Amino acid sequence: MVVVYKANPESVQTVLGLLRKEGFNPTTMENPGSAPVRSGATYLISVTMPREEAAGAKSVLSKWDEARQAEVEQATGKLAGPLLFSIMVVAVLTIIFLFMGILWDNVPLLFIIWLVVFALLAKVVK
Structure with missing residues (x-):
């Protein structure tokens, strides 16, 4: 054997x-x-x-x-776009929050925003 x-x-x-x-x-x-x-x-x-x-x-x-x-590879390739877009959205919000002086108070909110944006975009791609 x-x-x-x-x-x-x-x-x-x-x-x-x-x-x-x-x-x-x-x-x-x-x-x-x-x-x-x-x-x-x-x-x-x-x-x-x-x-x-x-x-x-x-x-x-x-x-x-x-x-x-x-x-x-096909499934992960489809998720690359939503992942990058959701990261860009959170990066822009981070810069806005930083200039407003409220960044540290809203770090958990940024994570939730990223999670929601990524989940919604991934669902649309699926």
Whole structure:
């Protein structure tokens, strides 16, 4: 048996299902049900395959990982504009509050304004 992937407990069933759907026979070296019992650092579960199926399984998992990364990049790319705009709004308000002499009293308000502007813009982009 060869380890082809190490998955966190949340995605191990997805990985196993994907490999089974492609006709492979994956197994895990650890019991996925025991993962919540462990505490502390990230706990990874090793997904293993027979040596003769390992190359094909790694190829399938590589394509799956690339697709997931593309989704993440697309989502974070969409949020870059709203993030920058909300930062600019708060920067302008900071300068205005600074000139008015009320900056230090309104720092929590600036954070709330940034949060609201970013959330509204992110919702519009979504």
